[in-house]
Amino acid sequence: MNSIQPVCEIIESVLNNVQQREHRQLVLVSGCRAWCQQQISGLTRPAARILWIGDAGVGLIPPASLKPVSAKQTHQLLGQESDCILFDCWSGFNPNGFGQVAGTLVAGGIFVLITPPLSAWQLFSDPEYDHIAVEPYGAADVGRRFIRHLLKTIATDNDLIQFAEDQPFPDLSSLTVASIPDPHSGDQTRLESPPVSAPFRTVDQEVMVKRCLEAVRQPRAVQVVTADRGRGKSAALGILAAVIMKRGLAGTGAAGKRADAEHSDDLNSRVEIILTAPSRGAVQSVITMLERLLPAGLLEHQKDRWVFGQTRLRFMLPDQLLQQRPAADLLLIDEAAAIPAPVLLGLLEYPRVIFASTLHGYEGTGQGFAVRFMPYLDRIVPERQLLTMRQPVRWAEGDPLERFTYKALLLDAEPANLTECPQDSAGVSFRRLARDQLVTDSEMLKQLFGLLILAHYRTTPGDLRILLDSPNIEVWAGFTGTEGESQLVATALLAYEGPINTGLANAIMDGTRRPKGQLIPQTLLAHCHIPEAAECRGVRVMRIAVHPQLQRRGIGSALLQAIEQGCPGIDWLGTSFGATADLLCFWQQFGLRLQRLGHNRDKVSGTHAAVMLRGISTAGIQLQEKGTQKARQQLQRLSASATATISDELFDVLAL
Structure with a gap:
């Protein structure tokens, strides 16, 4: 075994030249x-801008x-900058943590992946x-x-x-010199x-x-x-807010409520800004x-x-903003991709709104934002302006x-570019996908994950690992074309749930256990007190997505029918969503009925979590009927409550 510590040498070398390098270096230590412990033990450099990501009690000792x-x-590190990151995979590889912390590394920095x-x-x-792993499965x-x-x-x-x-160490000499291209060398990278x-x-x-200030x-302005x-x-956005807070905003008053005659060009007039994310x-x-930009003594x-x-x-x-709707002259919305489109549309009543969205990132799904939200915005506010920022700030x-992060986490995954568009579901074939096939077929995996990104505003890199590895999940997909020239146009992620053993079911009903997974049975046991829920086996549709060019052609419903026929032995088909x-109308058309509506609103979407289910077997049908009865009683209580936050529109759709 080699006894020298080259990792410490390379870290020292890179950090000594961090200001001279434009790109960030990924180093793998395996x-x-x-x-692995020996390789990092000699690192004694002051640690002001060096991060160790891992759990010392589980992985290596930092x-x-x-x-x-x-x-x-790692979300607590957002907004910080680092020169070196050591990511301990002996503590586990968390895709969200990897994506989050990688963005803190500056040009010339080094990311050490220890595996x-x-x-x-x-x-x-x-x-x-x-x-x-979810109940009843384990890590194995x-x-x-x-x-x-x-x-x-x-x-x-x-x-x-x-x-x-036990392998020869690579040559480190290239990392001891500056990597900025010489303008006279002909290297114009x-x-x-x-x-x-x-x-x-x-x-x-x-x-x-400057454009936003104008x-x-x-x-x-939008x-x-x-x-x-x-x-x-x-x-x-922070610079913009600081400039406006210093100089004011010409010709505005809080939420535009001042009369036009009272408007002033005084740059020091009162301004109300709301920031949401x-x-x-x-x-x-x-x-x-x-x-940083406003004087500390005056701020x-x-x-x-x-x-x-x-x-x-x-x-x-x-959610606070939608409920309270306070007056404001300017609304700044950061990470808009991670906020549902209906919520964003509800915020357009403010006179000036700036939507800022990450296109490819762990925060949310910017491509979905572009597909779901922008067409609505274009119809409502055709004069809106679009700005795109392309230059990296922290690296070249x-x-x-x-590039590695995008490929490893599929951050830029997108659906296929369709060459044919069937008019209905008759031109689409459906089948269960082997997840081993997805790993070997990188293009299919990328297209499938791209569909999920478009379909749900909270798809994260962690969902990719769950999709591939969770033991209770199945992946279904719809294809157009022939076997050799097929195109993936729809997908669904399914989670098998139930049955639950009697002891655990009783503990759930008593409120002493809340195991991972088993969302629908647990809901019916813990909140609806229906013991029969533990005896049934069902399939929960976690996500369902149809290519945006083929939506509203019955393909989603046809995929659900194929799933029901292709999952023998289940008692129910269910789902849970905001x-x-x-969405309620879509699932009701397929025969699902409300079983439970969450009391609390989601802080981002402002929606209540709904659990819906359709019985398939005799036991499943009886379970659905009991759940529907419980839901009817719940809605009656909510309709009589002065504090209920459910809209009249939802009450009308949920009339059982």
Whole structure:
């Protein structure tokens, strides 16, 4: 076994030259646990901008100078910058954590991925398996397909540097010199960007802020800003907010409620700004930039409110905003892709709105945002303006780590470009897919995941691992064309649920157990107190997606029919989702009936979780009838409640 510590050498080398390099370097360290531990134990450099991602009690022991951050807590690092990241896969590979933390690494930085030996990685008992397994399965039942997908990505990446136990170490000399191209050498891989003045980092940032400033000085303005991750979109929103809070906003009053005669061109007039996003953490970059640019002694901060002179910025979650509808002159919506389109449309009543969306990222699904939301916006506000930010802020274009991350997590997955569009479901064939086939057929996997991204605003990289590895899941798909020239046009993810043993069922009903998975049986046991729910076996439709060019042609319903016929021995077919009138009508048309409506509204979508079910066997039909009766009683109580937040439209659709 090699005893030297080349990983420490390469980290030191890169960090010494971090300001001279434009791209970020991915380094793979693979070997037995003791060897991997040895490679990183000599790292003694001050750790101000070095991150260790992993759980020390489960994986490797980090160097004493580094405080470990769990991969599940990496969202707390959003808005920060790092020079070096050590990602401990002995603690498990969490796709969301990997995607989140990779974006904090700056140009010239190094990302060290520490794994078991590649030949044995599939056999390693990844701690993530405990989180993927659902009752009644254990970690041993979880698939290894996602790791196989990662191994394929690693094998085809020519830019990463690999250190493997019992193999010769690579030459590190290329990392000891600056990698900025010499303008006289003929290497024009990256042209010099025009200079920009602080606080801007790129021309795109400067253009975005100036264009938005011009727009929001009008009585009515709707701007849409799209960018891949790492383009400084959120920071640009912070710059924009700081400029407006310093100078005011000409010709506006709170929510436009002042009479036109009272409008003034005084740049110091009072301005109300509201900032919203799916979570408080998602806007950390906005707030960081705002607080950096406004004098600390004059900026008053109290919880989620920032006051500077006569201007005020407030952060509110989308659901709060829809319910309270406070007056505002300007609404900033960050990570709009992770907010349902109906919610976004409901916010257009504000006079000036800026939607900012990540196109490819873990926060949400920007391509779905473009497909689902933009057509509605174009009809309602045809004068809207679209701005796209392309220049990376923290790294150079063509960055190898960004390319690896996109490929490993399928961040840029999209559906197939259709060459034929059947008019109805008769031209589509449906079948169950073998998930092993998805790993070997990268293009099919990418198209399938692309469909799911378009269909649901919260599809994350973690869903890819669940899709491939969760032991209770099946994948179905619809294809057009012939076997050799087929195109994937629809898909559904199914979760088998039930039966549940008597002891666990009683514990669920008593409120002493809440096992992972088993969503519909648990709901009927815990909330509806229907003991028969434990005895039935059913299929829950987790996601269903149809290619956007083929929607409203009966293909989704035909896929559900194929699933019912192709899943023998089940007692029921069910689903759970954020209730909207359109979705409720779709499922009711297929015979599903409401079993339970959640009391609390989702903080992002503002919807109530609905559980619906259709009985198939005699036992399933009896279960559906009991659940429907319970739901009817629940709706009667809600309709009589003064505090109920269910809309009249939903009550009308849910009339049982």
